[in-house]
Amino acid sequence: MPRDMKAPIHDINPVASIGPNCSNGPKARASKARWRAFGVRLCWSLLSVGLFALIWEAAWLAGLADPRLLPPPHVFLADFGAQARHFNTSDRWLITSGEVAARPAALAVLSTVTATATRVLAGLALAAIAALTMGLAARYWPLFGKLTLPTVTFLAPVSAVTWLPVAIFIFGVGSMPAIFMVFIALFFLMLLATVSQIDAVEAPYLEVARMMGASRRQIFLQVVLPAILPGLFVILRLNLFAAWMVALFVEATGVSRGLGQVVMLVRNGFNPRLVFFTIVLLGVIGYLFDLGFRLIERRALYWLPGGGGGQYLDR
Amino acid sequence: MTAERPLSLACRGVGKIWSPGLPSETRALADLSLNVGHREIVAILGPSGCGKTTLLRLAAGLEQPSDGSVLAAGQPVAGPSPTRTMVFQVPCLYPWQTVWENVSFGLALQGVSRQDRHDSARGMLAKFGLAPVMGQLPHTLSLGMQQRAAIARALLMQPALLILDEPFAALDVLMRQRMLRYLLETVRETNGAVLLATHDIDEALALADRILVMTARPGRIRTELRIDEERPRDLNAPALLAARRHLTGVIGDEADRAFLEQEA
Ligand SMILES: Nc1ncnc2c1ncn2[C@@H]1O[C@H](COP(=O)(O)OP(=O)(O)OP(=O)(O)O)[C@@H](O)[C@H]1O
Numbered sequence: 001m002p003r004d005m006k007a008p009i010h011d012i013n014p015v016a017s018i019g020p021n022c023s024n025g026p027k028a029r030a031s032k033a034r035w036r037a038f039g040v041r042l043c044w045s046l047l048s049v050g051l052f053a054l055i056w057e058a059a060w061l062a063g064l065a066d067p068r069l070l071p072p073p074h075v076f077l078a079d080f081g082a083q084a085r086h087f088n089t090s091d092r093w094l095i096t097s098g099e100v101a102a103r104p105a106a107l108a109v110l111s112t113v114t115a116t117a118t119r120v121l122a123g124l125a126l127a128a129i130a131a132l133t134m135g136l137a138a139r140y141w142p143l144f145g146k147l148t149l150p151t152v153t154f155l156a157p158v159s160a161v162t163w164l165p166v167a168i169f170i171f172g173v174g175s176m177p178a179i180f181m182v183f184i185a186l187f188f189l190m191l192l193a194t195v196s197q198i199d200a201v202e203a204p205y206l207e208v209a210r211m212m213g214a215s216r217r218q219i220f221l222q223v224v225l226p227a228i229l230p231g232l233f234v235i236l237r238l239n240l241f242a243a244w245m246v247a248l249f250v251e252a253t254g255v256s257r258g259l260g261q262v263v264m265l266v267r268n269g270f271n272p273r274l275v276f277f278t279i280v281l282l283g284v285i286g287y288l289f290d291l292g293f294r295l296i297e298r299r300a301l302y303w304l305p306g307g308g309g310g311q312y313l314d315r
Numbered sequence: 316m317t318a319e320r321p322l323s324l325a326c327r328g329v330g331k332i333w334s335p336g337l338p339s340e341t342r343a344l345a346d347l348s349l350n351v352g353h354r355e356i357v358a359i360l361g362p363s364g365c366g367k368t369t370l371l372r373l374a375a376g377l378e379q380p381s382d383g384s385v386l387a388a389g390q391p392v393a394g395p396s397p398t399r400t401m402v403f404q405v406p407c408l409y410p411w412q413t414v415w416e417n418v419s420f421g422l423a424l425q426g427v428s429r430q431d432r433h434d435s436a437r438g439m440l441a442k443f444g445l446a447p448v449m450g451q452l453p454h455t456l457s458l459g460m461q462q463r464a465a466i467a468r469a470l471l472m473q474p475a476l477l478i479l480d481e482p483f484a485a486l487d488v489l490m491r492q493r494m495l496r497y498l499l500e501t502v503r504e505t506n507g508a509v510l511l512a513t514h515d516i517d518e519a520l521a522l523a524d525r526i527l528v529m530t531a532r533p534g535r536i537r538t539e540l541r542i543d544e545e546r547p548r549d550l551n552a553p554a555l556l557a558a559r560r561h562l563t564g565v566i567g568d569e570a571d572r573a574f575l576e577q578e579a
């Protein structure tokens with residue numbers, strides 16, 4: 001989509017009901033409405049979580065939930081300072097100096113989360129770009145497709161976890177093996193998905209382009225690419241969870257330090273406060289990732305009816 | 316039709332078999348011949364399923380005939396080309412482009428600047444009453460509006476042959492008449508010929524220089540009727556009333572045959 005936003009002419013107007021003579025900024029109003037919708041959704045999310053926490057607290061008050069096994073939110077959240085100690089893993093890895101102990105608890109949590117999130121994002125981005133490029137190439141140059149796709153089909157079902165030794169052989173320890181593993185977990189599946197999306201592009205789209213005199217290259221870049229983008233976003237979002245699991249798994253094995261090590265502590269130790277603290281943390285991260293994704297999607301797929309971002313299922 | 320000019324379209328003994336060799340094998344066209352002259356408007360009438368769309372797709376170069384040959388401007392049709400643009404039965408606009416970007420897509424492919432594209436699209440869209448919505452996305456338009464935009468897109472290429480597959484089915488009667496008028500004007504300006512498939516006898520009578528009636532499947536040309544009235548035409552003129560009666564009879568006959576065949 002070669003869309004030159006600076007060109008001084010007609011803007012896109014994605015809102016159906018607003019006519020051309022509408023004077024006071026249809027765009028501004030649309031964005032205001034969108035923010036309001038976002039606020040409403042956030043309120044419901046908070047209410048939902050709050051309700052759940054409330055039931056838990058009530059159970060604790062009534063003596064139904066043993067605070068040693070099922071510490072209610074106010075207990076494990078109040079213990080933030082003590083639990084954050086466990087998050088020092090990535091600090092040690094990042095700084096390797098004596099001042100680690102002096103770092104504030106919040107910073108320890110933040111740097112650990114950032115280390116893992118960065119790996120997830122890097123792996124995701126690399127996998128998405130590589131899969132898209134290679135998928136298009138496999139259909140643009142049929143010979144290339146014939147040479148590569150069978151191998152990809154063969155490798156796609158192999159569990160990503162199996163690749164861990166390879167990741168270590170190639171990259172040793174640190175961030176790289178984790179990024180590589182996230183990449184591997186997503187790349188093959190996304191490549192196959194890209195190819196099947198390309199094959200599913202509606203024939204009339206291609207026929208119109210051919211009638212208008214489009215070259216093969218123009219068809220791929222200006223018709224096929226935008227046509228498959230919505231499907232690819234869906235696949236990317238569905239695989240977000242898998243990407244996190246793989247990153248946590250790699251970190252848990254000790255290859256790279258990060259949130260995964262905390263999860264391992266959670267699994268191996270008996271510390272209910274840390275367990276629930278970590279669950280809350282992972283929940284918040286997941287929510288933020290999903291939110292970020294929707295925002296990107298809404299930007300990239302502004303043209304989808306309903307504005308993209310899976311709005312239909314949400315309401 | 317001027318004799319020196321090559322025919323805009325010539326079909327010679329054209330046959331088309333869909334999915335040959337499969338259980339679903341269908342003979343859509345058999346030994347069909349027709350000509351469309353320079354600047355001529357030819358309408359094709361026929362019962363549903365007789366192969367009108369198949370014929371138009373062959374003319375556009377989107378399919379190859381199983382038999383015979385299809386020539387455009389004297390050359391065999393090897394594939395689609397901007398000189399023969401087709402408007403499909405169902406409007407097909409790119410949902411990721413605004414209406415005017417859709418309409419000027421052919422120019423974009425040729426590297427025309429955005430400002431020039433915008434101007435040409437505006438001119439064409441204004442004729443079809445779509446200037447106010449040119450900055451909107453296609454899904455915000457009604458089906459009839461989308462179809463008008465698709466016609467505008469095909470016309471903007473100034474094709475030597477414009478191929479229309481029941482393009483006005485989604486429009487109301489008054490809108491249909493207007494569209495026909497604008498269509499005629501624009502085609503006259505660009506010296507193009509038109510091949511139009513339709514169910515609607517009045518549409519054919521109002522528009523065409525020549526009307527061809529197809530037989531039930533496998534389709535071939537059964538009758539040909541030349542209409543010499545001046546345009547705009549009064550459909551209640553005696554000559555046209557007679558023509559309508561004649562066409563209604565022939566088409567009814569073919570529709571009955573098509574129906575009986577389906578039952579058998
Ligand atoms: N892509 C295809 N593959 C297989 N068979 C096809 C295909 N397209 C059309 N046919 C068959 O060819 C025959 C003619 O179809 P066609 O679409 O040309 O009819 P039509 O005259 O345009 O009908 P309508 O007026 O309903 O649009 C039908 O029997 C149809 O089943």
Ligand SMILES: [Mg+2]
Binds near residue numbers: 367368369404480
């Ligand atoms: Mg048809």
